Amino acid sequence: MPELPEVETVRRGLAPFMEGAIIERLELRRADLRFPFPAGLADTLEGARIVSLGRRAKYLLIDFSPADAQTGDDVLIAHLGMSGSFKIDEAVPGVFHHERSTASAHDHVVFHLKGGPLKGSATVTYNDPRRFGFMLLAKRAELNDHPSFVGMGVEPVGNALSPEILAKALTGKRTPMKAALLDQRVIAGLGNIYVCEALWRARLSPRREARTLVRKDGRPTKRLANLTGHIRDVIGEAIEAGGSSLRDHRQADGQLGYFQHRFSAYDRQGSACAHDDCAGTIARIVQSGRSTFYCPACQR
DNA sequence: AAGTGAACCTGAAGGC
DNA sequence: TGCCTTCAGGTTCACT
Numbered sequence: 001m002p003e004l005p006e007v008e009t010v011r012r013g014l015a016p017f018m019e020g021a022i023i024e025r026l027e028l029r030r031a032d033l034r035f036p037f038p039a040g041l042a043d044t045l046e047g048a049r050i051v052s053l054g055r056r057a058k059y060l061l062i063d064f065s066p067a068d069a070q071t072g073d074d075v076l077i078a079h080l081g082m083s084g085s086f087k088i089d090e091a092v093p094g095v096f097h098h099e100r101s102t103a104s105a106h107d108h109v110v111f112h113l114k115g116g117p118l119k120g121s122a123t124v125t126y127n128d129p130r131r132f133g134f135m136l137l138a139k140r141a142e143l144n145d146h147p148s149f150v151g152m153g154v155e156p157v158g159n160a161l162s163p164e165i166l167a168k169a170l171t172g173k174r175t176p177m178k179a180a181l182l183d184q185r186v187i188a189g190l191g192n193i194y195v196c197e198a199l200w201r202a203r204l205s206p207r208r209e210a211r212t213l214v215r216k217d218g219r220p221t222k223r224l225a226n227l228t229g230h231i232r233d234v235i236g237e238a239i240e241a242g243g244s245s246l247r248d249h250r251q252a253d254g255q256l257g258y259f260q261h262r263f264s265a266y267d268r269q270g271s272a273c274a275h276d277d278c279a280g281t282i283a284r285i286v287q288s289g290r291s292t293f294y295c296p297a298c299q300r
Numbered sequence: 301a302a303g304t305g306a307a308c309c310t311g312a313a314g315g316c
Numbered sequence: 317t318g319c320c321t322t323c324a325g326g327t328t329c330a331c332t
Contacts, residue, residue, distance in 0.1 A: 003325055034308070034327085058326075082326055083310080106310085130309045132326060175303065184327085191325055246325060266325095288304055291323085 002080045004189030005238035013252030015053045020116025027110035034134040057188035073140040081132025090122040152188045163220035170210040178206035193266045200265035201230040205299045265293040
């Protein structure tokens with residue numbers, strides 16, 4: 001499912017149920033996802049209290065303190081791959097609760113929760129048909145040195161992203177802008193949808209060599225500064241909208257995100273370019289094996 | 301070194 | 317209906 005806005009939506013959906021709760025039992029229904037589960041994962045998490053839910057790029061970070069505080073400061077790193085999702089089922093005592101969601105053959109991990117914000121108990125189930133997702137364990141203090149995060153670029157939300165940072169990352173790069181923005185070492189969290197959308201908004205061709213947006217003195221061009229703003233905007237708007245729901249993907253509480261209704265380029269090949277002053281048509285091309293959607297008339 | 305393509309895996313959709 | 321091909325929001329590894 002997820003690019004950064006979708007993972008952030010998952011984080012916000014899960015946090016009210018998980019933060020402060022105790023993991024009574026961790027149910028692993030198979031031995032692996034993309035990678036084998038870490039040895040002793042269930043033992044480490046069972047009895048632990050979840051302190052907070054965080055996010056880095058497209059990674060969900062579940063921070064907890066085990067009942068045995070000596071071994072504390074563990075973090076569960078979860079990545080949703082292409083098709084991962086979480087769902088919540090809450091059981092409140094004395095309240096008739098129908099509609100416990102149906103089980104699926106692709107429900108691979110179930111967190112059985114109690115306490116904290118929960119009046120009764122809850123389960124949080126991780127479902128992932130393609131199993132490109134994975135879960136890893138790390139120590140909180142070593143998180144920045146973890147292989148998943150070493151060399152990772154800035155977040156596109158907040159103050160970290162600036163035209164100067166982007167200029168530095170793109171200097172000398174002959175790679176197309178599409179590939180450059182998908183590179184998590186440049187900006188961490190963008191994926192196929194939001195790269196297409198940001199380039200469309202900035203009227204920049206996904207085929208343009210990245211280095212052409214950097215001046216000879218290493219300073220960002222105006223167009224690069226403009227792109228920076230559009231990246232921040234499109235990511236912010238998508239988070240506000242609860243992410244994009246493709247192929248019936250849902251937020252953790254079962255609601256659909258709705259940013260997909262605001263796509264201007266992604267998956268819109270053949271339709272008219274939505275820029276007022278452009279008569280072009282959105283095209284689909286393939287770049288490094290993935291679909292790119294853009295308007296050849298106005299994106300230069 | 302940098303850039304491209306294949307691999308990982310399942311399901312949905314479209315063509316015939 | 318069924319069979320086949322293509323494609324899907326990501327990451328990583330093995331090649332030029």
